[in-house]
Amino acid sequence: MKNSQLIFKIALLVMGFLLGFQIRGGFTENSHAHKNQSSTSVKDFRSTRFSSHADKDHPARHSASRSSLANHKVSSDILSDRLLELHHGDFQKIMKTKEEEGIREFLILLASKDPDELLTAISNHPKLSKDPGLLLSIMNGVALKNPISAYELLAKQRGVLSPELFNSILNSAFSSIAKSDPRFAATLIDEITNPKDKEVAMIELSEAWIRKDTKEALEWLNQVMQSGASSETVELCYEKIMLGSVNHDPLMVAQTISKIESSKLLQRLVPALGAKMAETNLSGAIEWVKSIPNQDVRQAGLSKIIDIHAQAHPEPLFDLLVSELQKGDSKPYLDLSSLTKHHADFVMKNLSSLPTTSQPDAAERIALSIVERDGLDSELVSWIHKLPPGDVFDRATEVYALNQITRNAKNAVEFAGQIGNSEARANLLSRLVEDAKIDTISQLGEALANVELESAVREQLNQQITKRTAVELTPLVLPN
16 A cells, blocks of 8 residues: 555656646746746747747737646646755756757747748847857758848857857858859858868859859859869869750850860760750750760760660661761760660661671670560571671671570580681680580580581680589589
């Protein structure tokens, strides 16, 4: 029985303590006779005009306040005067902490809803206006609607905060300031002392500015270039601004790029912008890239267009590739990879349209694409058999044999034996011996007997087979 009473008393004490966490100011009035302790900042905050206005405008809050007082009285009764008298200091300390936390949360909320009222309120509270964490949260909220006021709030603390802390808060709020007013944000770049932080800020500013005014963004960037900023950062900013502008002002983009002298920057911009422009105007994008004087840049730009848009536009891009290959201004393997990946049959039918020097690469890519798509089907075999002897036949046959070796070793070797180039044939057969499954190794010797080979090559291949058999197969037959 005594234990039950003790547990009940402890439960009442805990309930009263938890209820005390929700009390906002009522306790000070009831416990004034015990100790006259209060929070100066809390009193001051309650006296600000926005809190008094809120009570006038919302009568329902008076009811909520009366309810809070009633709860407080109940909690006081539960805790007992004796307990409150003994532990008043600890209780009041907790109440003060919770109230200050509530004020901070309310100020942060107010930053995005009513920044002007917030700035008026916080200016009367030196302690709050010097709180780094609160400053950071408030600045990010205020900056989206009133960036200049947000910066001025921080600037007032320049002599109070350490330079490191000042820069940290400015860096954190810079993105919000840039989104709201990029022109004003540009004036703050030089206040960022850390070079890496400055580069990040420049990129953030570029991204924000293209949503406002691309022309102003470019003017700012030209000024930055004259100041000697990192070329890598400037190039990245240029890329973002150009890519962000190409849809609504392609003429401006083309004119701007035509004035760029840096081949490195052109290598980054032209392919990306050419592919982007081709989304809405394929022929216009191709003609623009062709107008670029730098041959390497021009080639990279056209290759990018083919790579990105080959699936949707096979015929015009195949014609483009043929014309570029005829001039010797293209890398056929890369460009043909994109076309044959999506349209192997189309390239197969038009293989003869390609320059002779490019056809072996095309044949290899066609064979690879068909194998990846359909496996070793009869259509591929039929097509290879129709190819004339030479590099075109050899390259396609190599792809087929390498993919056939794990399925039908004998067929793969016999196919490889048809390659006309003796060196290429010997190298391919050696690879087939190495790639074949060990349980089919005996088939290779039989198949090689039907292939025309130089004696030295045949001997070397037989030695490979013997070695694989001894190393991999003998231990299985004669275990230790």
